[in-house]
Amino acid sequence: MEIRPNEVLWTVDVGVAGLEKVVRLPAGELELTEAQLQAARSDIIAYLLECLKVDINGNSVEAEAGALEPVYASGPTGQKYISYARQHFQFPSTAEVKRVQLSSALFFTVIRNHQAAVIVSWRGVQKVYNKYGPYQLDLTFARLNPTILGTAVEFILWGMHHIFVGYDHIAFLMALLLAAQRLRDMVRVVTSFTVAHSITLLLAALDLIRLPGAMTESLIAA
Structure with a gap:
């Protein structure tokens, strides 16, 4: 994912073996041709847009689907096959992008702990997030490239929020x-x-101390 001043570009690589379980493809992973992949493009895009959501500066943004590309790999015998489908999405913004919230539920209906590597690039800074199952990411440049002062301010704000929403506190x-x-x-x-x-x-x-929740809540109430 590349975050630019007025748009977010999200390139999604999806394994064909996984796509077979959620989208009807005309052939299996080893037999699928590029023409057959392109024929299923609308179904692939529809599934991805159902699972992937992006908010920019707190506003939901509709995606503009770009090219669908095959990513080839070589089998044990040297035969090349389409291992991944690479779909490009563009999320435009009329204002400068300051905050990006994204969510993904890819393959949630077939596997609960699907692993995804999200590579985010913003103003020359790159960071990799490893996620399992459905996930959400709340991104700002300060979080992507934190400073000591920025981290301290963020913790203070989270602490204030924690106190004010915790009426028991x-x-x-x-x-x-x-x-x-x-x-x-x-x-x-x-x-x-x-x-x-x-x-x-x-x-x-x-995890130095772990107490049963029921006992802890009872002691707090007492």
Whole structure:
């Protein structure tokens, strides 16, 4: 995938062996000719567009289908066959592309853990995402090419979102603040809560501590 100032170009390589399971092809992988592949182009594009979605700057964008190309491989005897179908899509944008959200559900009806390698290129920076099964990617240039400051800001924003949508956090913190009578006490309570919560999140993320969910929820409620 190449992200340009006013468009997103997504080149999708799909194995013919997989396509056979979701699209009716006139021949099998080893016998399929380029003419037969092109004859099935409309069905292949329809399936891909059903599974692949792109939003640019928060707006859904309709794809413009480009060329369908065969990608050849050589068998054990040296015989060449069409191993992949390469379909080009263009997603135009009237405004400068600042955020790209994409989702894929390829082969979800036939296999739950389909593996995909998503290669994203943006302003000369390239990154590979390995995904399994249906996936979603939320891309900005800052996430693709993070700086220390940018990463810190993103974590702060996510932390603020986590607190404001977690009403149990707010209720618990307010209960603690009721016991604080001075500003200094309030600062201590808020700081202690933040540090303790960060430590527990870190221990859980590193899988150093694992507690049963039922017991944890019961203790929180108590």
